[in-house]
Amino acid sequence: MAHNLLQGKKGIIFGALDEKSIAWRTALKCHEEGARLVLTNAPVALRMGEINKLADTVKAPVIPADVTNMDDLKKLFEASMEHFGGKIDFILHSIGMSLNVRKNKPYTEIDYGFNQKTLDISAMSLHRVLRTAWDLDALNEWGSVVALTYIAAQRVFPHYNEMADAKALLESVARSFGYHYGSHKKVRVNTISQSPTRTTAGSGIKGFDGFVTYAEKMSPLGNATSDDCASYCVSLFSDFTRMVTMQNLFHDGGFSSMGVTEEIMVALEK
Numbered sequence: 001m002a003h004n005l006l007q008g009k010k011g012i013i014f015g016a017l018d019e020k021s022i023a024w025r026t027a028l029k030c031h032e033e034g035a036r037l038v039l040t041n042a043p044v045a046l047r048m049g050e051i052n053k054l055a056d057t058v059k060a061p062v063i064p065a066d067v068t069n070m071d072d073l074k075k076l077f078e079a080s081m082e083h084f085g086g087k088i089d090f091i092l093h094s095i096g097m098s099l100n101v102r103k104n105k106p107y108t109e110i111d112y113g114f115n116q117k118t119l120d121i122s123a124m125s126l127h128r129v130l131r132t133a134w135d136l137d138a139l140n141e142w143g144s145v146v147a148l149t150y151i152a153a154q155r156v157f158p159h160y161n162e163m164a165d166a167k168a169l170l171e172s173v174a175r176s177f178g179y180h181y182g183s184h185k186k187v188r189v190n191t192i193s194q195s196p197t198r199t200t201a202g203s204g205i206k207g208f209d210g211f212v213t214y215a216e217k218m219s220p221l222g223n224a225t226s227d228d229c230a231s232y233c234v235s236l237f238s239d240f241t242r243m244v245t246m247q248n249l250f251h252d253g254g255f256s257s258m259g260v261t262e263e264i265m266v267a268l269e270k
């Protein structure tokens with residue numbers, strides 16, 4: 001059921017690859033809640049063509065941008081403001097990619113060239129997005145920026161590999177830029193730390209099914225789905241969360257507060 005929580009708001013959604021993507025689900029939910037949208041992804045991802053289905057549904061233009069390319073980002077923000085006829089109210093950063101994971105390099109043997117790319121795409125890209133918006137004065141006061149992260153930034157999940165370091169950096173950028181943008185323009189910046197979710201990026205992690213099952217058994221509410229995550233994003237883009245900024249917000253059915261559950265103990269005692 002829609003509540004018009006984003007009526008009159010305008011947002012850019014980064015990272016909708018296919019219908020499993022968290023960004024895809026969030027775009028649908030933002031549209032349902034009355035927002036106007038611009039969709040964007042890396043040119044190589046757009047070539048797969050799936051995003052056009054989403055664009056038709058949510059009536060949004062698709063503007064290509066490699067998030068590591070400042071010219072692309074500048075063009076994206078300029079074209080978005082032109083499309084909206086004004087400034088932007090919210091941004092979803094739903095981007096992650098690890099070259100070392102892709103190339104099956106274990107954490108102890110990572111290639112540092114790949115590692116730099118991973119950190120740039122998955123973490124510093126948030127700085128690049130915020131910096132571009134800042135330089136162009138593209139965000140309205142009380143605007144809201146959300147990036148997606150994972151609890152491997154705080155605790156070790158061995159096969160999450162260098163992405164753990166990327167997520168720690170991403171969360172730090174959200175806090176640091178959140179200070180500057182908050183005091184400068186009252187723009188809020190937060191990260192959502194989402195349960196493991198079956199998507200293209202998620203499934204690239206070795207032993208991913210194990211992550212999902214373990215988290216499910218460790219979370220009193222079970223794992224949060226991508227649709228649950230989309231609803232949480234809507235609440236953070238809405239005016240009901242205006243004083244929330246510089247936070248890493250766990251959206252994980254309680255996983256992050258658990259030591260062990262009855263279910264896991266029973267399974268281990270067998």
Ligand SMILES: NC(=O)c1ccc[n+]([C@@H]2O[C@H](COP(=O)([O-])OP(=O)(O)OC[C@H]3O[C@@H](n4cnc5c(N)ncnc54)[C@H](O)[C@@H]3O)[C@@H](O)[C@H]2O)c1
Nearest residue numbers: 015017021022042045067095096148196197199200201202
């Ligand atoms: N799936 C999970 O289990 C899970 C859990 C917690 C957090 N997250 C995070 O959620 C976010 C979205 O991932 P997802 O699970 O929906 O997977 P996804 O594969 O659907 O989305 C990742 C997106 O990043 C985009 N991308 C990669 N390189 C890019 C570049 N250079 N420029 C622009 N875009 C680029 C991809 O094209 C893709 O659309 C990521 O930050 C991911 O780390 C995912």
